[in-house]
Amino acid sequence: MKNIANLLLVSVFAGVITLGAYKLFFEQNTYIFGDSETTPYTTASYTPTSAKGAGINEVDFTSAAERTVNAVVHVKNVAINNGPKNIMEFLYGYETDSRPQVKGAGSGVIISPDGYIVTNNHVIDGASQLQITLNDNTTYQAELIGTDPNSDIALIKVDTNHMLPYLAFGDSDNAKIGEWVLAVGNPFNLTSTVTAGIVSAKARSLGGSNQSFIQTDAAVNPGNSGGALVNTNGDLIGINTAISSQTGSYVGYSFAVPSNIAKKVIDDILEYGNVQKGILGIKTPSLNTPYAIEKGLNELTGIFIDGVEEDSGAADANLERGDIIKKIDEVKIKNFPQLNGYLATKRPGDEVQVTIEREGELLTIPVVLKERQTIILPIMDLEVKNLNDKDRKDFRTKKGVKIVGVSERYEGYGLDGKVLLAVGDNEINDINDAKVLFGKITKYHSTSITMLNKKGEKERIILQ
CATH class of the missing domain: 2.30.42.10 (PDZ domain)
Structure with missing residues (x-):
């Protein structure tokens, strides 16, 4: 029995030695990946994988959102209704108290600790009163400081005894397409709502206008107007203004006034009382x-x-x-x-x-750059310009604006090259006067317009 065990042990050792020698000296490692003569391969990245995962999870929105929500306010546009409440008041003239009515609502961004707030012009347009509600539900009455309908930016202010949280303007020129952004506002009267997206495009125009917007795919709805567009650092890079939608609600793209434009408008309002715009011409x-x-x-x-x-x-x-x-x-x-x-x-x-x-x-x-010297007047669509020294000498007048372009509707009236002097009894000094006066012309009343021809003769036309 002992001899059999020894024989079995020797056989096992012999087998192990034989197999090891074959593996070491005779066997070839062959790996087949396909039929191609060249070895196929894939490019691998050896960058360590983040514990947070990839893509959107790599971005931390929490600090930017926390910093922004307290600086974004709810803006309520209140109009006073002075009309009669019912037919009896209309017929008999009963005196009743005026009733405030909410005309609209939107958002605003606090831009200074002493209560200056930037919003959209269309949010506060026509307001008799402005009510501001902070993120902590504190409510203030606000006053309108100034507005610029062209850029749709307005500046309002609340008086407070303590410092308010605020956002400083960032540099919108540094915003990159594809960069993550947050839109913060009050859509549908839901306060302190934060949505995320990316910058989809820059220098985007809307509706044939030449205004420059930042386009994003962050969800923006009615009520977001005037709210903040910030990057992941919490920098204010835009004021949310519009959506592109056939339904009136968000369908994929929203638009913000770049912060560099909004800041310049606000600075002009504070320093000059109106917007100073330099043009090339x-x-x-x-x-x-x-x-x-x-x-x-x-x-x-x-x-x-x-x-x-x-x-x-x-x-x-x-x-x-x-x-x-x-x-x-x-x-x-x-x-x-x-x-x-x-x-x-x-x-x-x-x-x-x-x-x-x-x-x-x-x-x-x-x-x-110079101030704008020409403008298109409402109603008649005439292009007019301020008078220069030569014009004043040729026409022997110090006031008025010169017609330099005529729309097709008035081409046969011999208006081109003449000087507009007055609308009704109101004199025209420059293109700004002309714009205001022509804007007041209504189709329900006839209006007299006084002009001066190159011979120094006054002419009048009646618009009916």
Whole structure:
């Protein structure tokens, strides 16, 4: 029995030695991945995987949201109804107390500890009273400081005895497409609502306007208007203003006034009482016309100058029709909303470096921006400009505005080149006066308009 056990142990050791020798000296390692003669491979990333996971989970929105919600307020637009409550009051003239009615609501952003708040003009438009509710449900009455309908920005203020939480303006020019952002506001009267998205586009225009917006896919609904758009650092980079929707509610894209534009508007209101806008003084063609398509202007990268306004910064700098604006300062210009958005941060008297392409050559020309000298008047759609020294001498007048463009409706009336002096009994001093007075013209009453021709003769037309 002992001999059998020894024989079995020797056999096992012999088998192990034989198998080991075969593996070591004779067997070849062969791995087959496919039929190709070349070995297929995949690219692998050796970056350590985050414990939080990938994508949106890598971004921490909590600190930005916590910092923002307390600086965003609910704005209630209250109008006083002075009309009669019922037919008996209308017939017999009973005196009743005026009743406040909520006309609308939106959001606002506190931008200083002493109570200055930025919101949208359309949120506070027509208000008799403004009620502000903070995130802690404290309510204040606010006063309107100033507004700019063109940019849809308004500044209001509350009086308080203690310091309020606020957000400082960030630099919207540094916002990047694809960057995460938060929209904070009061949609549908739901206070302190935070939504997240990315910057979808910059220098976006809406409804044919040339205003420059930041486009995002953060959910924004009625009531968000005037609220904050912030990045993940909590920097205020925009004021939420509009949505693009056929239903009136959010369907995918929202739009914010860039913070650099909003800040400039607020600074102007505080310093000057109105918005100081510096312009180049160029004319651009409509890109969807057959002329523009035939000439390839709709495919240009840059701004094609189709004309230069008289007495403008562009005229002083000798910019010419046919020049293509490629860059202003260090900002590349691709379209007119982008140009308009950059210039909206400038004032009359500011100098910008305009890089143009002229006959295949790039030139950089300094241009001093000026106040707008021309404007399109409401009702008649006349283009008028302020008088210069030559005009005052030629027409022998110190007041009025010169007609430099006439709409098709009035082409046969011989208006072009004449000076508008008055609307009714109200004299016109400049284009701002003309805009206000023409804006008051109504189709329900006839209006007399006084003009001056090149012979120094006064003429009158009656609008009915």
